[in-house]
Amino acid sequence: MKAQIRKIAVFVEELREEMGREISPATRKVAAVAVIRNPFAGHYVEDLTDLIDIGAELGDLLGRRCVEALGIEPSAVESYGKAAMVGEDGELEHAAAILHPALGKPLRAAVEKGAALVPSSKKRGGPGQTLDIPLGHKDAAYVRSHFDGMDIRLADSPRAGEIMVAVALTDSGRPLPRIGGLTVDEIEGKDGLR
Template sequence: MELRRSVGLSEEILLECGAPPMHTVTRAAAVAVFANPWLADSGARDTRGSLRPEVERMAPDLAFLLTQILIDLLGGVDAVVSFGKGAIVGVDGEREHGAAFQHTAFFGNVVRDRLGATQIISSTDVRGPAGTLLSAPMGNKLLGGRRDFFESMPVWVDEAPQPDEIALILVGSTGPRPNARIGDRTTDPKVTLDDYASHPLYPGKEQ
């Protein structure tokens, strides 16, 4: 793997809308910028069918690198309460190249085991020039249905990814959204479509 840059950043949210938040939270992002293995030296797209050989070779190393950065930034494995991932692919690549590193057990299972997690890792990807912003989604690492942990963290890297690069991102947080207070599935009433049978757009009504 040709690793070209690693980035770690964190922020502690001390004020939210001018007042101390209900939850003091630290969020962090770990980024690995590396040469896209599916591009030839000329920058032309490599048309090989299977992406797995490069993923199997590289993804575990990326998982170890990014989890270690996140653990160091947030203060230990137990401090990482929520997590998420994303990828920014340089313009000579394709979005599938970013997806290949995210949606594989060679990355995801290593991340979960390193962080003591059990849930699916929320993800997103985008293709764009250097400095492209990606909002990486997050969710609780043990309780996937906890709405108070549904949020995203904006991440970008100056001068990356270059056209032949991929920026793989892992984000995490020490707690829920700063002022989370919208309830959860355990407190929801039972709601079905039939509760709105009088709605003008209810199925079967004349439009």
């Protein structure tokens, strides 16, 4: 593995009640986060292939950790998202190299499909700063009930020469959705939109 991982954390959120209404079954979100050494911290490098390769490794590792934490079959995952925060000695392009060229394919394999784009965010930050992970339905971007997000933070990460990389999954959409749009039972899952 190219990634030099200092730390992995997994967060599971289960919502059982909203606005005084019971949510049954509960809606669940999970995020798996890896804190890795940034091999290019502190200096400009033209070729970011090593970070692209690390993205593929982490797409698989973090995707599988999330599915395992939810305790469901991979095909039962409904939403996904990804995010990265570079420490102060890194640049946003380092986060982009991890998230975009190669992380998606192994993540889709971990959740058995995934026709839609994986929503993403990237930022620069330091220890204890919140990382927001956007979420969208894995097979159809127009499913409004699944426009959501999850935020996580680690008190000691990312340090200046690190990158915090996260993948989030859900087993459902938002609780009590009522803003219309394409419903889950209407998904075709062919073009990633509907």
